[in-house]
Amino acid sequence: MKYKNIIMIFTLVAIVFSACNRDEIFEREMYKARVALKGDMSGGFNIFAQEHDFEKADNNGWTSGFISANVGGALPTTEPIELTIREDMDLLNEYNQTNFGTDDYRYARLLSSDRYSYTTAKKVITIPAGGRGGNLPIRFNLEGLSPDSVYLIPFKVEKCSAYELNPDKSTVLYRTHFRNFWSTTQNITEYSHRGFLLDSLRLDEDPPPTRTPTYLNKRVYPVSKNEIRLFCGTKAFNADDDPEQTIPKWSMRVTINDDHTLTIEPWDKSHLGIDMTQVNDERFDTNDRFLNTYELVDDGFGKLYRTFRLCYDFTNPDNKLSYRMWEELRLEYRENIVN
Numbered sequence: 001m002k003y004k005n006i007i008m009i010f011t012l013v014a015i016v017f018s019a020c021n022r023d024e025i026f027e028r029e030m031y032k033a034r035v036a037l038k039g040d041m042s043g044g045f046n047i048f049a050q051e052h053d054f055e056k057a058d059n060n061g062w063t064s065g066f067i068s069a070n071v072g073g074a075l076p077t078t079e080p081i082e083l084t085i086r087e088d089m090d091l092l093n094e095y096n097q098t099n100f101g102t103d104d105y106r107y108a109r110l111l112s113s114d115r116y117s118y119t120t121a122k123k124v125i126t127i128p129a130g131g132r133g134g135n136l137p138i139r140f141n142l143e144g145l146s147p148d149s150v151y152l153i154p155f156k157v158e159k160c161s162a163y164e165l166n167p168d169k170s171t172v173l174y175r176t177h178f179r180n181f182w183s184t185t186q187n188i189t190e191y192s193h194r195g196f197l198l199d200s201l202r203l204d205e206d207p208p209p210t211r212t213p214t215y216l217n218k219r220v221y222p223v224s225k226n227e228i229r230l231f232c233g234t235k236a237f238n239a240d241d242d243p244e245q246t247i248p249k250w251s252m253r254v255t256i257n258d259d260h261t262l263t264i265e266p267w268d269k270s271h272l273g274i275d276m277t278q279v280n281d282e283r284f285d286t287n288d289r290f291l292n293t294y295e296l297v298d299d300g301f302g303k304l305y306r307t308f309r310l311c312y313d314f315t316n317p318d319n320k321l322s323y324r325m326w327e328e329l330r331l332e333y334r335e336n337i338v339n
Contacts, residue, residue, distance in 0.1 A: 033077050035127070035160055036169035038068035045095055046168065049175040051186045052142055054225040061143045061224075065116075067155055067174055069125045070133040077163065081127040084159040085136060091154035091171050105242050108150040111176060116140045116153065142178045147185050147221035147229060148243055151176045180222040182256070182306060182331075190217040191308070195327030197233065218329060226256045229267055232274055232314045233325050248272040249317045254308070262292040264312050276314035279324065291326075296333055304333040 039048035052063040069083050089110070096107040119137040127134040145151065153174040157165060183189035196211040219237050221229045231237070235250045248268035255263040266273035280292055291311040296304050308329040315322045 033073035033163040034166045035071050036166040037172040039172045046172045048172050051177040054180045061141045062139050065138045066135040068135050076130040079162050080129050082161040083125040083157050085123040086158045088154045088156035108152045111151040111153050143224040182228050183220040183222045189220050191329035191331045193218045198324045228254050256294050260294050279311040305330045306333050
């Protein structure tokens with residue numbers, strides 16, 4: 001009986017010491033300062049996304065951005081921290097290989113170096129003593145880039161002057177999103193479409209060709225402060241399509257002019273682009289609403305809609321038949337929200 005009591009006492013002592021040791025380790029980890037580049041982990045990669053508003057760009061099209069670092073731990077730091085940053089192409093290659101394998105048409109693109117610049121001489125993020133974070137300011141010019149492509153800048157911490165660096169967040173992939181008044185790349189922007197198609201080769205015949213009603217949702221992408229991009233006709237977005245083939249073959253650029261008229265032209269003006277022509281000499285409907293205009297429309301029930309009315313002739317690049325397209329695109333307007 002005495003032997004059993006001794007064993008029980010030793011077991012209880014071991015449990016107490018083990019619990020104390022775990023508490024000590026937990027407390028030490030909780031108080032330890034760890035430095036990390038800011039971002040969200042996705043598939044093993046640290047990604048930091050920022051949306052750039054073309055409306056807020058300067059006269060030369062430049063917007064402001066940054067990458068950030070923060071320091072965790074219950075106690076404040078007692079000395080400043082400097083993180084020396086550099087670009088790391090190996091990180092981008094690893095990201096593409098991991099996520100897309102040999103499907104190179106789906107690869108994220110490296111943002112060209114002429115599209116961004118640093119506002120400081122050194123690429124250093126400084127966190128002052130007692131501080132919780134710091135930034136490296138970067139300026140961007142994104143006008144005219146393909147809005148469906150994913151553009152990344154891969155960054156890596158080359159040197160951390162003090163404290164421990166979180167190994168999972170010692171790198172970051174900076175992703176650019178952009179927006180204008182009509183659409184954004186951060187979320188899918190879909191306008192409701194209603195319209196009709198006609199066989200444009202039979203427009204002058206009597207009787208005229210039958211109008212084929214069309215109803216669908218159309219994705220709209222921002223290109224610059226006053227430009228959007230969308231597919232012609234009733235072409236729908238398909239995630240399995242090769243964008244390098246589909247986008248130039250089917251896309252058009254719509255420019256919203258200061259007087260709210262629209263200019264429509266092929267997205268790609270080379271032989272790869274769609275054959276299309278803007279049509280201006282007709283009204284949209286009997287309500288005296290003009291073609292190729294943009295306006296905010298009150299529906300009579302207290303809601304406003306961003307509204308485009310378009311008309312153009314185009315040749316379907318797949319079946320080589322020619323059509324005339326009338327279409328109205330609508331998206332509810334809510335201030336500062338595009339989705």
